[in-house]
Amino acid sequence: MNEADVVVVGSGASGLTAALIAADAGLSVTVVEKAGVFGGTSVVSGGSIWAPCNRWLADLGRTDSREDALAYLKTITMGRVEEERYTIFVDTVNPMLDEVVALTGISFEANPHHPDYQPDMAGAMAGGGRTLQGDLFDTTLLGDLQPKLRQAHSGVPITRLEVDEWGQDTLDRWDWALVADRVSKGIVGMGAALVGALLHGCQSKGVTLHTDTPARRLIRGADGSVAGVVVEHEGVEQELRARRGVVLASGGFEWNKTLVDQFLGAPLTAPSSPPHNTGDGLIMAMGAGAMLGNMNQAWWSPSIYVKGDSYDGAPLYRPTSSLRALPGGIIVNKSGRRFVDEAMNYNDMGKALANFDPQAYAYANQPCWLIFDQRFRDSYSVATVTPETPTPSWFTVADSYEELAGKLGIDKDGFLDQMKRYNDYAATGVDIEFHRGESTYDSYRGDARVTPHRNLRPLEGGPYYAVEVLLGALGTNGGPQTDTTGNVLAADGGTIKGLYAAGNVAASPFGPGYPGAGATLAAGMTYGYLSAKALAR
CATH class of the missing domain: 3.90.700.10 (Succinate dehydrogenase/fumarate reductase flavoprotein, catalytic domain)
Known part of the structure; x- marks a missing residue:
């Protein structure tokens, strides 16, 4: 564990998307994960992706427009986010999905019933279709990494569309025989299926993947740029150099009471993410002089x-x-x-x-x-x-x-x-x-x-x-501010060369808003994608 072109800190959907796209561009990539398993908060999610103007809408006979999506996001963000940050999201989320589908084989379909979260706002889709749902995933494809895929809270292998059909709060009416059959075959659903497919894609592209390897601090060059991370592996601190840059994708700070008390300004007592989300990436970014944003917000x-x-x-x-x-x-x-x-x-x-x-x-x-x-x-x-x-x-x-x-x-x-x-x-x-x-x-x-x-x-x-x-x-969504490439901004102006951030570790491009189901994963994966593209240039 000496060096790579790109080092990704965290193995949720945001980090794995960054790793996958960077590796597909021919870069050597190492992913380090603090926990003993891969997947982070993404595994315990519904695995949905919020994607305005997506191509799967055509299967429902529906249309969407860029103008509507931007009008909706302008209202949702309440003037607290630069317009270019959510505009680049709208313009990039579908190219990102196209590449991820091509590289992983993930199958999506538009949810025909799930409306946006504020369906009566101008630009919203009240009838559903912007939220995409993924299919199941066969974990046996992961080979030796199969036991390293984080188990979801319930471990029940179903799709989000099946939850809609069976009823989320009518467990006595679910098809438990079908569920048991899937369990016996190593099938997973929702967030675990999304992460499993991304992890398998990273495997196929030769990404180096480490669990039980927390990142401790950033390595800085003489000019202040980020040149890698110091990680702890098997109880020993080691330098992991990054020739092109580091992508922070390590989740939020919802399990760090000190940070919650200092930043959120609300009595958060019940975080539902894995307890490894203690703000490691945020602390490292602050140490590098990052500009922060959205620090009083969470999902x-x-x-x-x-x-x-x-x-x-x-x-x-x-x-x-x-x-x-x-x-x-x-x-x-x-x-x-x-x-x-x-x-x-x-x-x-x-x-x-x-x-x-x-x-x-x-x-x-x-x-x-x-x-x-x-x-x-x-x-x-x-x-x-x-x-x-x-x-x-x-x-x-x-x-x-x-x-x-x-x-x-x-x-x-x-x-x-x-x-x-x-x-x-x-x-x-x-x-x-x-x-x-x-x-x-x-x-x-x-x-x-x-x-x-x-x-x-x-x-x-x-x-x-x-x-x-x-x-x-579900997680906090404040942290280092980034530009439209995912590059972290410096508090004293400009950007921090070599440092990128995506997902809950970073300031959300939606600010205080939550446009619809799957917006968390969509924003994280899109900014992971943008970071990888920038690092590959």
Whole structure:
């Protein structure tokens, strides 16, 4: 482990895309991964790619336009991102996908139902089609690296489109015989399938791949350029020189409490990524004098914790994306009040959970709880708890609203008033307070089997249940700012020669926004691609 043309720090989709494209250009590439397995945060994702104007839209008989995509991103970014950064994304994401497909054989199709996350904004696609879903992957193709592919939280080999068909929160209705057959054959789905295919592509291009090799610090040249990294391998620090440059793709800092407290300004308590994301790349970039951006942002995700659940030795927090949208449940804070459309996209709802009340000098909506009735309990899975599973100790259960308020310690009068008003709204199918169920995104996440409204239904009788909803994140998305080639900008002007960044380690090209499902991976892979192209020139 002495030198290579390009050194990539991190082995998620962003880093592997950079490695694949650089290797295909004839460069020697070494990937170093801190964990004992490859894949990072990407493995535990849905594996979706958000790609405006993609060629798979034609299969649905739909069209998109560059102008619409840019108008949508201009609104989503709220003036906090230079226009050229998201413009280069729109112009590059599809060429990137074309090359990745050609080099890996990944099969994509456009999701016909998944709308953009703000479907009513100008330029959005409310009907679906910008989000691409990948196919399954046979891990036996990896040979000796098969055990080195990170296992997803669930390890269930399914596609995102199958989740849509079977129901994310109706685990009792899934085809478990088919799932078992796939497991026996080494098949994986979603994020693991995307990473597996990229890893296999890197293998075929001769990329050198190391696990258990954390990067400790950057090597600087006399002119301040980055000339490699010092890594720890088998307990020994070694210099790994990079003749052309280093690509940081090491994930966010959501598991580093010190960095979270200093930068986020919100009570992030439930990160859902692998616990190796402790800001290593961010710290190295700061040491090199990088300009930082988007440091108070994350891919927010309201989550729940199953008591005793863990992943890689840390607590496992599970998303609530569709659970919150299902009829028969609401979310209230300690005042007993609703505060948001429960069915809205997870990133923007997370911002509501982080709302600070200056009068009370406290976070107004933390803690908060998902409240649901017996029909909900009998119909849907809550994390790992299926309808037939005995009620676990981490559920709060009561026979009446009054008793539930007492057990949770929330304002009883406020809660009773809220329940009456909500049940009245739900009976009419119109939520006049928060407009739940009015957007196509809400409808997509609801239960189509429930009529007349797939998102709204009065809570119909006890016992009633409550589970706490925590402010979580799929990952942070602030870090070193880059130019449109992925080159890291210097705080004192210009760029840092030889240093590139992509994915959650870097400042997101979408700023405070999250345009649609798969935007995280799409941005990371696109900037990994741009970095590789720049290094190959």
